[in-house]
Amino acid sequence: MVVATPLEAAAGANADTTPMSTQAQAIALLDKLGTIQQSPHWPNVHPAAFMQNLRKDVEQPFSIYEGRSTNFCGYAALSFLPLHYDPLGFVGFMVKMYQEGKAVYGKAYFEPSKEVKRGAGRLVFKGELDIRPADQMWFMVLADHFKGYLNIFDPHYNPGDENRLWAAVNLAKFCRMIRTLFNYNVSAVGSDLFRPGVRDMYEYLSERLKTGHLALFVNNPGLYRKDHHKLKVGVPTHYIILLNVEEMGDRIACTYWDYGGRTMQLLSPDILKRIVFGIIHITRKSADAQ
Amino acid sequence: MRSRYYHIMAVCCAALLLGSCATRKIFSTNYYHQNEKVLTDIEHSYRAMYGKRPFSLEFTDKSFNNISLEIITDSVKLIYDFEVHEARLQDTMQKYRLPAEIHQLIEQMKSIRCIWINMLDYYTNNRRETLVFMSIRNVAIHLPFTPEKYYILTFYAQLQYYDSEGRLLAGRNLRRVRKINDEIFMRITDKVCYTISGRFR
Numbered sequence: 001m002v003v004a005t006p007l008e009a010a011a012g013a014n015a016d017t018t019p020m021s022t023q024a025q026a027i028a029l030l031d032k033l034g035t036i037q038q039s040p041h042w043p044n045v046h047p048a049a050f051m052q053n054l055r056k057d058v059e060q061p062f063s064i065y066e067g068r069s070t071n072f073c074g075y076a077a078l079s080f081l082p083l084h085y086d087p088l089g090f091v092g093f094m095v096k097m098y099q100e101g102k103a104v105y106g107k108a109y110f111e112p113s114k115e116v117k118r119g120a121g122r123l124v125f126k127g128e129l130d131i132r133p134a135d136q137m138w139f140m141v142l143a144d145h146f147k148g149y150l151n152i153f154d155p156h157y158n159p160g161d162e163n164r165l166w167a168a169v170n171l172a173k174f175c176r177m178i179r180t181l182f183n184y185n186v187s188a189v190g191s192d193l194f195r196p197g198v199r200d201m202y203e204y205l206s207e208r209l210k211t212g213h214l215a216l217f218v219n220n221p222g223l224y225r226k227d228h229h230k231l232k233v234g235v236p237t238h239y240i241i242l243l244n245v246e247e248m249g250d251r252i253a254c255t256y257w258d259y260g261g262r263t264m265q266l267l268s269p270d271i272l273k274r275i276v277f278g279i280i281h282i283t284r285k286s287a288d289a290q
Numbered sequence: 291m292r293s294r295y296y297h298i299m300a301v302c303c304a305a306l307l308l309g310s311c312a313t314r315k316i317f318s319t320n321y322y323h324q325n326e327k328v329l330t331d332i333e334h335s336y337r338a339m340y341g342k343r344p345f346s347l348e349f350t351d352k353s354f355n356n357i358s359l360e361i362i363t364d365s366v367k368l369i370y371d372f373e374v375h376e377a378r379l380q381d382t383m384q385k386y387r388l389p390a391e392i393h394q395l396i397e398q399m400k401s402i403r404c405i406w407i408n409m410l411d412y413y414t415n416n417r418r419e420t421l422v423f424m425s426i427r428n429v430a431i432h433l434p435f436t437p438e439k440y441y442i443l444t445f446y447a448q449l450q451y452y453d454s455e456g457r458l459l460a461g462r463n464l465r466r467v468r469k470i471n472d473e474i475f476m477r478i479t480d481k482v483c484y485t486i487s488g489r490f491r
Contacts, residue, residue, distance in 0.1 A: 049416075069472040125412070125468060125470065125472075128413075130412075163472060224491070225350070225358075225491075262366040263366065264366050264367070264369070265368075266369070
């Protein structure tokens with residue numbers, strides 16, 4: 001069975017409108033597809049596990065998980081948008097990619113390398129990602145296609161590269177992926193090395209949240225301490241989706257998505273300012289928007 | 291004058307060498323056997339408490355007076371920082387129905403310099419299993435400019451399989467070495483493994 005691509009599905013709609021669909025539409029498509037045949041293009045992705053994974057992505061969009069010790073956090077973070085606002089487009093793309101080994105998503109044409117096709121479904125020791133072959137496929141397809149300057153030294157996939165520079169996502173690449181794939185307006189402050197010049201971080205974030213979605217490019221050890229080294233390299237290494245900020249006494253309660261779930265953490269304004277290197281503001285394009 | 295300089299240099303090098311040996315002393319399987327009873331108690335009590343309300347616990351300072359408590363509810367993970375004897379800790383425990391035995395766990399962890407305890411999931415033949423992950427901090431003086439190392443222990447509910455070098459394997463029929471947090475683990479007992487890592491979680 002051949003599934004329409006998001007482009008085909010959106011045919012007739014305004015080309016410069018962010019495609020939107022509902023969870024019910026995506027589930028209806030999965031129900032209609034039922035069981036599918038083993039793909040010759042993805043020998044290590046079992047069709048039943050693939051469909052089960054897609055269903056879980058659609059039914060529990062917060063559950064998408066980048067895996068332990070991988071560099072897939074950027075790809076998992078941007079998945080927040082299609083899984084919440086266009087799951088039909090996501091499912092359509094994934095099924096077409098599985099069946100035909102190539103597909104179009106937004107303005108990007110994907111034809112992954114043989115190494116990626118062999119590698120998907122074989123990632124292990126990553127926690128729940130081990131049993132989510134469709135998510136492995138999705139992350140690896142994105143990492144294989146989109147390249148930034150961090151990927152120059154490791155442009156081709158070899159086993160184990162999911163933990164290395166092959167999968168790394170710099171700030172500009174993250175923004176480019178969202179624009180290309182999902183057709184959102186994306187604006188960002190900050191960089192891969194220097195923090196944004198935002199005086200009142202709480203004020204800035206809460207204002208931006210009122211008008212769109214926010215992804216933050218943060219220094220992960222600042223958020224989750226993993227060692228006690230006194231000399232730390234202050235660079236951003238992790239993407240999160242900020243869901244809410246709230247002042248609680250002298251602290252700021254940040255609710256964000258990462259690692260397959262929502263987290264609420266109390267941070268001092270100083271720490272928040274120190275860990276945020278990039279603030280990505282994402283808004284929908286609509287035909288009637290100015 | 292010159293020979294005196296060489297003598298001083300030789301003494302300093304010897305002191306550095308001895309110092310580096312001292313910091314590694316804790317990182318041996320002896321640690322497990324010396325503290326086996328407390329470690330086993332912690333593992334069992336943590337598993338029991340986790341079953342009632344999932345959480346993880348971290349000591350955030352070298353003096354073991356401050357903790358970070360991660361409480362996992364159905365919809366969100368909450369991360370709070372406390373001083374060990376702070377009243378706010380008790381209030382939060384009551385609010386989220388955390389068992390009172392956590393106080394005892396905190397004291398036990400402190401007594402063996404365990405700075406992090408968590409439950410991790412791993413998969414064998416597509417089946418989800420869990421392990422208890424504990425990190426021990428070496429509080430002895432260590433050399434400046436050398437990264438701190440942590441002694442990591444993992445406790446399994448099932449018997450594990452190892453190769454001839456004592457490395458943890460992915461399963462009975464899988465000769466592949468299992469990695470946890472990208473680290474190779476070594477056998478202590480059939481259900482307990484260790485590694486030495488630059489990261490405690």
